[in-house]
Amino acid sequence: MAWKKACSVNDVAVDTLRKFDVGGVGVLVANLGDEFKAYPPACPHMEEPLEQSGVCSGGLLTCTKHLWQWDMRTGEQRAPAEKPLLMYDVRLDGDDVMVNVEHELEYEYEEEDDDDFEW
Amino acid sequence: MKITVRTKHQNYTVACNEGERILYAALRSGAPLPYECATGTCGTCKARARPGDVRSHWQSAPGSSYLKPERGEFLMCQSTAHADCEILVPGKPAAEVAGGLLPEYLKGALCDLRMLTHDVAAFDVKLDGTMAFRAGQFVAVRTAGLEGYRAYSMVNHDERTDRLSFVVKRLPGGGFSNWLFDGSPQNQPLEVFGPLGRATYDPSEGKDILCIAGGSGIAGIMSILAHSTRAGHFEQHRGRVFFGVRGMRDVFFHEELSDFVTRAGGNLEVTIALSDEEVPASAQSDYPRLGFATGMVHLVTSERMSDQYGDAVAFVAGPPPMVDGTLRVLIVEGRLPASSIRYDKFG
Numbered sequence: 212m213a214w215k216k217a218c219s220v221n222d223v224a225v226d227t228l229r230k231f232d233v234g235g236v237g238v239l240v241a242n243l244g245d246e247f248k249a250y251p252p253a254c255p256h257m258e259e260p261l262e263q264s265g266v267c268s269g270g271l272l273t274c275t276k277h278l279w280q281w282d283m284r285t286g287e288q289r290a291p292a293e294k295p296l297l298m299y300d301v302r303l304d305g306d307d308v309m310v311n312v313e314h315e316l317e318y319e320y321e322e323e324d325d326d327d328f329e330w
Numbered sequence: 331m332k333i334t335v336r337t338k339h340q341n342y343t344v345a346c347n348e349g350e351r352i353l354y355a356a357l358r359s360g361a362p363l364p365y366e367c368a369t370g371t372c373g374t375c376k377a378r379a380r381p382g383d384v385r386s387h388w389q390s391a392p393g394s395s396y397l398k399p400e401r402g403e404f405l406m407c408q409s410t411a412h413a414d415c416e417i418l419v420p421g422k423p424a425a426e427v428a429g430g431l432l433p434e435y436l437k438g439a440l441c442d443l444r445m446l447t448h449d450v451a452a453f454d455v456k457l458d459g460t461m462a463f464r465a466g467q468f469v470a471v472r473t474a475g476l477e478g479y480r481a482y483s484m485v486n487h488d489e490r491t492d493r494l495s496f497v498v499k500r501l502p503g504g505g506f507s508n509w510l511f512d513g514s515p516q517n518q519p520l521e522v523f524g525p526l527g528r529a530t531y532d533p534s535e536g537k538d539i540l541c542i543a544g545g546s547g548i549a550g551i552m553s554i555l556a557h558s559t560r561a562g563h564f565e566q567h568r569g570r571v572f573f574g575v576r577g578m579r580d581v582f583f584h585e586e587l588s589d590f591v592t593r594a595g596g597n598l599e600v601t602i603a604l605s606d607e608e609v610p611a612s613a614q615s616d617y618p619r620l621g622f623a624t625g626m627v628h629l630v631t632s633e634r635m636s637d638q639y640g641d642a643v644a645f646v647a648g649p650p651p652m653v654d655g656t657l658r659v660l661i662v663e664g665r666l667p668a669s670s671i672r673y674d675k676f677g
Contacts, residue, residue: 226662256421257373257396264654268662275657277366277374278668291668293422320420 213313217249220306228272230262236315238299240308241267241283248283249299249310255279255318256294272296294318334416335361335377337423346411351479352377352384353406354470354523357433362424367676368407368470368526369481373397375406376420383415388478408478429464429530436461436522438494440515446582449500450546451510452485454493455520462490465531465557466550466645466672469494469524473509479523480506481676483550483647487557494522497582499546529645529672533561537643537670538568542631542656544648548573548583550674554645555590555598564594570635570642571600574627574652577607588619603630628655632663639664646673 217231223242230239230252237252239261254261259276266273271289273280279292286296297318300311335342335356342363346355353375356363365375370388373396381402386394388408397403406419427433438457445451455471463469465487470479485495501507509515531539531554539558541551551571558569575581587600601621602613609622623630627648644666646656653675660666 257376266658266661269665271661273657273661273668275654275661278657278671280668289668 214302214309214311216304216307217301217310218308220247220303220308223247223308226267228262228265228267230260233310233312236312238310238312239265240301240310241272243267243270243283246284247301247303247308249301249308250286250296251316251318253318255296255320256292258318258320331411332414333411334414335363335419336416337363337419337421339422348412349410351407352409352411352417354433354435356406357427357526358435358523360427360432362427363406363419364421364424365407365526367393367481368468369479370394370405370408372675373405376403377406378402378418378420379404379409379411379415383413384409384411384417424528428524428526428528429467431462431464431467431525433469433524433526434461436524438520438522440518440520443510443516446497447580450497450580450582451500452495452497453510453515454495455522457492457494457522460490460492461494461522461525463487463525465553466529466674467525467527467553468550468674469522469526471496471506472521472523473506473515474519476505476509481526483527483547483553483674484525485549485552487553487560497546497549527674529647529674531557531643531645533558533563535643536567538640539563539570540631540635540639540642540644540660540664541569541571542574542627542644542646542648543572544574544627544652545580547647547649547652547674547676550647551645552583552586555587559590559593564597567597568642569594569598571598572603572627572631572634573600574603574605574630574648576605578604578610578613584617584620588617591619601630601634603627626655627652628659631656632659635659635664639666641670642666643670644672646671648675650675 223229225244239250239252241248254274280289281296286298297316333344342361344356366372370391373393438455443453468483472479482496543551613622
């Protein structure tokens with residue numbers, strides 16, 4: 212396991228997102244009020260920087276580029292989004308928000324997972 | 331030539347003319363491929379081709395910042411093919427091409443060019459044929475001698491018309507802008523491709539409408555007001571319009587907006603937001619049917635709307651920072667679902 216401190220609980224206001232460098236990996240930390248979550252920093256659609264394009268409201272994250280939306284607790288997509296959010300495990304250690312960044316999570320923008328789609 | 335478009339969900343075979351933009355060929359043949367601006371700005375229509383199969387006509391298009399050229403990615407709206415080829419389009423095709431109407435090429439001539447403010451002009455295009463479009467849609471416009479298409483939203487609305495009206499803001503150094511403002515464009519031939527865009531108004535939705543525009547973004551909103559007024563929308567539902575400009579000298583369409591307010595019989599409010607100056611004392615007496623406020627248009631919207639969003643459908647049009655700021659307000663404060671928010675960002 213590679214638990215590392217991303218930030219302090221006071222670094223991210225409720226219903227906002229902030230990007231932190233966690234041992235060289237960019238991680239987006241969200242404060243849902245009763246829970247912290249951590250995601251890769253780019254939108255799974257067109258790699259828009261979610262720290263700037265993302266809006267949190269009512270437990271939903273919306274990217275203002277194309278209004279892709281996700282449930283912030285589960286990462287599940289809501290229409291019109293076509294891909295879920297990836298998430299890092301998060302735990303609190305006192306006032307520290309700890310994120311498990313064993314591997315950097317990245318989206319498959321090039322569809323390489325799909326043999327059918329590759330030439 | 332023939333282009334085979336492969337998506338994860340479906341394949342399309344598209345007949346494409348020599349020199350024709352691949353996106354336009356696909357859309358007019360009914361392939362509902364992803365796109366937004368259709369003119370190189372947003373990057374939404376990116377696709378992949380084998381090396382050498384397609385040629386980009388605008389390498390430095392703003393939307394190319396979304397591309398990985400080493401993977402053969404290109405913008406369909408800016409590229410042509412010269413032989414049969416196959417392309418891959420990521421993402422899901424839309425439910426329909428553009429408001430259910432297939433776009434086509436039409437020729438026409440520019441007429442009735444007139445200045446609305448010191449740097450905004452209006453013009454009409456008299457088409458050789460007719461076009462049906464939904465309120466809120468746009469066309470891509472091209473003139474002889476200028477490379478590439480520009481996107482302009484229609485100001486007017488009729489179910490089918492041979493005349494399209496537009497507004498344009500003067501952009502120093504802009505090719506089309508120079509041609510329009512400094513040349514002799516009257517009666518010059520134009521080609522339009524459209525209708526385009528999915529940010530459309532549909533009276534049968536039967537909901538209140540909230541329209542927020544920055545500068546010439548008011549164009550599509552005027553079309554929506556024309557259609558909604560004609561459809562009797564304001565007999566049953568409310569409408570609110572927030573129109574952002576810098577100062578009083580930048581306001582246009584006051585008479586048309588005042589007229590819509592009158593015809594809506596109390597169910598339409600129009601507020602002009604002045605970002606760079608205080609509201610002069612004369613504004614209210616000069617334009618008694620319009621409201622005025624000082625501030626950025628998304629902040630004025632936030633303040634005036636407060637908790638009155640209900641289940642309105644929102645239309646947003648303007649420069650990208652203005653649209654993004656407004657989308658935040660609609661999502662966070664208005665709690666509007668994505669399906670009730672329609673926007674046009676133009677750079």
